[in-house]
Amino acid sequence: MNHTAARVGVGGPVGSGKTALLECLIPVLMQRGIEVAVVTNDLLTQEDAKRLKHKGFLPAERIIGVETGSCPHTAIREDPTMNLLAVSDLERLYPQLDLVFIESGGDNLASTFSYDLVDAYIFVIDVGAGDDIPRKNGPGFIQADLAVINKIDIAPYVGADLNLIRKEAGERRSQNRIAYTNCKTGEGLGDVIDFIEETVLFRQSCKNISVEV
Structure with missing residues (x-):
């Protein structure tokens, strides 16, 4: 099989809104003709x-739950074998897949x-x-290809300074991308x-073309 799906990890602490973000993104991507599947990680x-x-919004068969049995970061960083096998199963069942989201279980800023x-x-x-x-310099937040700062609508209610967050x-x-989102209204999801x-799917399409050639 020459065609392989792009794989995008979604990480972050418990309650940050990872699953809610996927709930918002997947229907839009599917409407645009992008074939999607999901692997989730829980303890x-x-x-x-x-x-x-x-x-x-997705057939149940396109969603695989992985029970890591250990700290969530282990299965997405140290030994991703279970996740790789889950992705392989999805690609075998759905060879037309364009994108697989791999959602980590809730973890800390170092994940x-x-x-x-x-x-x-x-x-x-x-x-x-x-x-x-942002000042805590967590590797997950600092090194991610895209950082999402979610629930921007609640800043006034929790005493958070959104302008300070944006600045820091x-x-x-630096020049790495950041999105500021409100999953309830859709703000920032674009x-x-x-x-x-523009980044992940474009790069993967180029890879698939080069393999086929």
Whole structure:
């Protein structure tokens, strides 16, 4: 099989909005003709997989839940074998797939993805965690191909200074991309979709063409 799907990791702390982000992104991508599947990671359950299946915007067979049995970062960085096998199963069942999201279980700011597993990864933090989060220099946030600062609508209610977050996030990520999102209204989601289409999917299409040639 020459065609392989692009793989995008989605990481971030518990409650930052990783699953909610996927719930918003996937229907838009599917409407644009992009064939999508998802692998979720949980410690000893498949709660995130069940939540996505319940939404019904993807056939349940396109969502695989991996029970890592260990710290979430282990299965996305140190030994991604279980995730690689899940992706391989999806590609075998759906050879037309364009994109597989691999969602990490909730982890800390140090969590990063192995590039043996993903082509790029998104790291999600939320405003509710405080406006000092960018200053903590977590490798997941700093090194991600795209950082998503989510729940920007709640800043006034949790005493977070959104302008400070924007300033310090920009300083610490230099020229690396950042999206500011509100999953309830859709604000900022276009920036995430642009990143996926213009960067990840474009690069993968070039790879597939070169292999076929």
